[in-house]
Amino acid sequence: MTTLPLRLSGEVAQALAEGAAVVALESTIITHGMPYPQNLETARRVEAEVRAAGAVPATIAVIAGEIRVGLEADALEALAQATDVAKLSRADLAACLATGGTGATTVAATMICAARAGIAVFATGGIGGVHKGAEESFDISADLQELAQTPVTVVAAGAKAILDLPKTLEVLETLGVPVIAFGQDGFPAFWSRESGLPAPLRMDDPAGIAAAHAMRAALGLPGGQLVANPIPEADEIAADTLAPLIAGAQQEAEAAGITGKSVTPFLLQRLFELTGGRSLTANIALVLNNARLGARIARALAE
Numbered sequence: 001m002t003t004l005p006l007r008l009s010g011e012v013a014q015a016l017a018e019g020a021a022v023v024a025l026e027s028t029i030i031t032h033g034m035p036y037p038q039n040l041e042t043a044r045r046v047e048a049e050v051r052a053a054g055a056v057p058a059t060i061a062v063i064a065g066e067i068r069v070g071l072e073a074d075a076l077e078a079l080a081q082a083t084d085v086a087k088l089s090r091a092d093l094a095a096c097l098a099t100g101g102t103g104a105t106t107v108a109a110t111m112i113c114a115a116r117a118g119i120a121v122f123a124t125g126g127i128g129g130v131h132k133g134a135e136e137s138f139d140i141s142a143d144l145q146e147l148a149q150t151p152v153t154v155v156a157a158g159a160k161a162i163l164d165l166p167k168t169l170e171v172l173e174t175l176g177v178p179v180i181a182f183g184q185d186g187f188p189a190f191w192s193r194e195s196g197l198p199a200p201l202r203m204d205d206p207a208g209i210a211a212a213h214a215m216r217a218a219l220g221l222p223g224g225q226l227v228a229n230p231i232p233e234a235d236e237i238a239a240d241t242l243a244p245l246i247a248g249a250q251q252e253a254e255a256a257g258i259t260g261k262s263v264t265p266f267l268l269q270r271l272f273e274l275t276g277g278r279s280l281t282a283n284i285a286l287v288l289n290n291a292r293l294g295a296r297i298a299r300a301l302a303e
Contacts, residue, residue, distance in 0.1 A: 009070025053295030065100035123294030129168030210300035
């Protein structure tokens with residue numbers, strides 16, 4: 001039988017053995033989200049926020065055919081400077097491991113690896129979802145199915161605003177995934193605090209979110225929870241400001257024949273250009289905010 005190539009850093013292994021709070025972090029933001037050295041600086045800031053909030057950060061990546069849960073300083077820097085790093089989801093995680101490859105984990109792959117390591121909370125930027133025009137393209141992120149299968153509470157600033165948010169919420173409901181807005185009634189839209197859509201659930205206390213996670217396990221329900229944590233008010237870009245920019249970028253993508261996995265990076269790059277870099281600044285702010293909340297939930301679970 002094949003043994004899972006899983007290696008925990010000393011800090012993460014000790015924290016898990018002691019029942020302390022641990023927060024998983026993805027690695028695609030490092031390899032595919034921004035250039036070096038800004039990517040490394042951001043990764044370090046996110047880990048620092050988790051520690052400051054009383055938990056241990058566990059950045060996850062696949063390096064030379066091994067799942068690494070918790071990256072030491074040298075490994076984090078090497079990953080930040082690496083080129084041609086695969087972007088791994090559920091479909092290609094096993095193949096990358098089996099062939100000794102190196103890859104950064106998306107939301108779905110990070111959830112899988114976190115669950116195998118025994119980590120229950122994962123903080124990220126935003127989840128993937130249903131793309132606009134999915135009724136013809138069938139372009140739906142694997143993140144949604146992963147939330148329905150893998151028992152990890154995911155803290156995100158909602159789904160990326162370039163997606164079809166009403167359809168994304170409908171699919172999450174169909175899959176039985178709890179969608180919990182933190183501190184407000186509306187579902188946030190990544191760079192914006194409000195999407196104009198009501199959230200199915202609202203909770204104002206990390207302890208309540210942790211209790212709901214534990215109760216799902218007690219009920220024997222598969223899957224995790226999506227905690228939709230709005231971007232801080234001072235950092236948001238209003239939805240009505242973004243809407244025409246997103247529409248224009250999507251028209252450009254269609255005209256250029258951009259499809260599949262290439263759509264999201266194209267749209268994010270165009271929005272970076274159209275907002276004069278504000279979209280990236282907001283992205284960093286919301287990831288830091290999610291790291292803080294993720295640590296609070298992990299602490300509540302540990303206690």
